[in-house]
Amino acid sequence: MLSDITIGQFFPGNSIIHRLDPRIKLVLLLSFIVFIFITGNYFSLSFIFIFVLSVVIMSGVALKMYLKSLKAIVYIVLFTSVINLLYGRGEPIAQLGILKVTVSGINNAVFVFIRIVSLILISSVLTYTTSPTQLTDGMERLMSPLKVFKIQVHEIAMMMTIALRFIPTLLDETEKIMNAQKARGASMDSGNVIQRIKAFIPVLVPLLVSSFRRAYELATAMECRCYHGGDGRTRMKSLHLKKADYISSAVCVIAFCGVVALNIILPAAER
Amino acid sequence: MDNFIEVKNVTFGYKDYDNNNILNETCVINNISFNVRKGEFLALLGHNGSGKSTLAKMFNGMITPDKGEILIEGIRSDDEDRKYEIRSKVGLVFQxxxxxxxxxxxxxxxxxxxxxxxxxPKEIRERVDEALKAVDMYEYRNFAPHKLSGGQKQRTAIAGIIAMQPDCIVLDEPTAMLDPKGRAEVMSTIKKLNKEKNITVILITHYMDEAAAADRVIVIDNGDLLIDDTPKKVFSHVKLLKEHGLDVPQSAEIAYMLKGGKENDELPINRHRCVEYIVELLNNN
Incomplete structure (x- = not known):
């Protein structure tokens, strides 16, 4: 059950996407999110969806992993789509009691569905192809202007690195504690919701305590390795923009212009 | 050989307030002095709570003594200005x-x-590759830590210390959480680093067989220095060690029992010597 969680997973590889600068990837991800949401008709929507799919294929990560990340949110996607389907405006095509399906309802449902799926896919591309250290490094650099406002950019990035590092370790530990409690007769999988939540407390308490102990030991180990914050720190993999970064950014900018052009030239879908 | 670390009359205790707000002081290290020579492989023995982990953190100034002083290549361990210099000279590996x-x-x-x-950056790359090769983890350089075995993780931790190019590594029970295979991996890595890279090693352990591999053994009990000698001599004090709740390597124990509980300097401390010893005994009878 717990091993299904794919957050922050990274698959080492050597694709074009893997080699891009994390800063570029982060900025492109943000622009992708914006442009996925400004699509106004089916042409621009399918255009950006196909673009996202080609990026997914170019990433060289097994498609199975992307399906796994989609599986986690399948219910949310279906739920929002169905709600959108039933709450359209205009003339109903079909009606059952107070539930009516309209053209705008169908449009909304399809849009929401494709948008969320593209969103998950493109975000997965980022986490699957970028090592957590690179990712946080990229964020640190992108946020560095915030230092003017006395925001501790390095500390935030360090916290994220450690959090990502400890996700698998703590998941392992949760499973161990759960098994230990089960061996003592605790039932985790039966009863109603409230009983199940209550059954989880004996798991959470030891987990919390051990996390604090881990944090203390990690802090000591980091100090022993001369950690003293971001000042005077260098990086093994310093970030340099390469030709591939400029080219891929240009391609994406052209694609985004295409989305806007399709939006303007062709009529908007009825919403 | 030069002295790398000098421990001079060090005393240390933990202070804490109990429920009635009364100050309790537990003495952990009690007026200990010894020297660590450059390039030697020193084992620190003692059972749980004997103060050996506290001593480990003193070697690089994470804990400073209440009384006495510790010199690392002549630098006092409580010198705040040279804190990072000390920590890069003496690396610490934990359990x-x-x-x-x-x-x-x-x-x-x-x-x-x-x-x-x-x-x-360029030099970091070189150091990282070199450190990973030194612990035989180079082919795992792109792995996620949670995909590694315990022994591999511990070797990664050792590589992390070696990359700082320390003169000395202090290992605080590095094999306590490992399976026998991982333990053997880590031990051979430690020995290799000591022999080939000439790094001073201080191994804190309660496995007698690991201590037997060292050049010198120091036994600590309840904050006092009990014995400081070569492993062969130390493990011939079978009775003394047993009195303090410590064991001797299995080989020494077997030989000791065969001799009917008589101590001598000739007790074997590894398996190979033990076999010879038993054969000799049989031939004599």
């Missing part, structure tokens, strides 16, 4: 490898130390 690894990729974790020291 649980999971709680020492900072980054999600092996090589990036090994780079953590040199990055903190402000080493230029």
């Amino acid at each position: 649980n490898p999971d709680n020492q690894i900072v980054a999600s990729i092996v090589e990036e974790d090994v780079a953590f130390g040199p990055e903190n020291l402000g080493v230029p």
Whole structure:
């Protein structure tokens, strides 16, 4: 059950996407999110969806992993789509009691569905192809202007690195504690919701305590390795923009212009 | 040989307030003095709570003594201005490898130390590759730590220390959480580093067989220095060690029992010598 969680997973590889600068990837991800949401008709929507799919294929990560990340949110996607389907405006095509399906309802449902799926896919591309250290490094650099406002950019990035590092370790530990409690007769999988939540407390308490102990030991180990914050720190993999970064950014900018052009030239879908 | 670390009349105790707000002082280290020579392999023995972990953290100034002083190549361990110099000279490896690894990729974790020291990127790359090769983890450089076995994780942690190019590594029970295979891996790595790279090793352990591999053994009990000698001599004091709740290597124990509980300097401390010893005994009878 717990091993299904794919957050922050990274698959080492050597694709074009893997080699891009994390800063570029982060900025492109943000622009992708914006442009996925400004699509106004089916042409621009399918255009950006196909673009996202080609990026997914170019990433060289097994498609199975992307399906796994989609599986986690399948219910949310279906739920929002169905709600959108039933709450359209205009003339109903079909009606059952107070539930009516309209053209705008169908449009909304399809849009929401494709948008969320593209969103998950493109975000997965980022986490699957970028090592957590690179990712946080990229964020640190992108946020560095915030230092003017006395925001501790390095500390935030360090916290994220450690959090990502400890996700698998703590998941392992949760499973161990759960098994230990089960061996003592605790039932985790039966009863109603409230009983199940209550059954989880004996798991959470030891987990919390051990996390604090881990944090203390990690802090000591980091100090022993001369950690003293971001000042005077260098990086093994310093970030340099390469030709591939400029080219891929240009391609994406052209694609985004295409989305806007399709939006303007062709009529908007009825919403 | 030069003295690398000098421990002079060190006393240390933990202070804490109990429920009635009364100050309790527990003496952990009690007026200990010894020297660590450059390039030697020293084992620190003692059972749980004997103060050996506290002593480990003193070697690089994480804990400073209440009384007495510790000199690392002549630098006092409580010298705040040279704190990072000391910590890069004396690296510390702890028991649980999971709680020492900072980054999600092996090589990036090994780079953590040199990055903190402000080493230029190109040199970090070289140091990381060299350190990973030294612990035989080079082919795992792109792995995520949670995909490694315990022994591999601990070797990664050791590589992280070596990348800082220390003169001395202090290992605080590095094999306590490992299976026998992982333990053997880590031990052979430690010995290799000591022999080939001439790094001073201080191994804190309660496994007698590991201590038997050292050049010199110091036994600590309840904060007092009990014995300081070569493993062969130390483990011939079978009675004394047993009195303090410690064991001797199995080989020495067997020989000791065969001799009907008589102590002598000739007790074997490894398996190979033990076999010879038994054969000799049989031939004599």
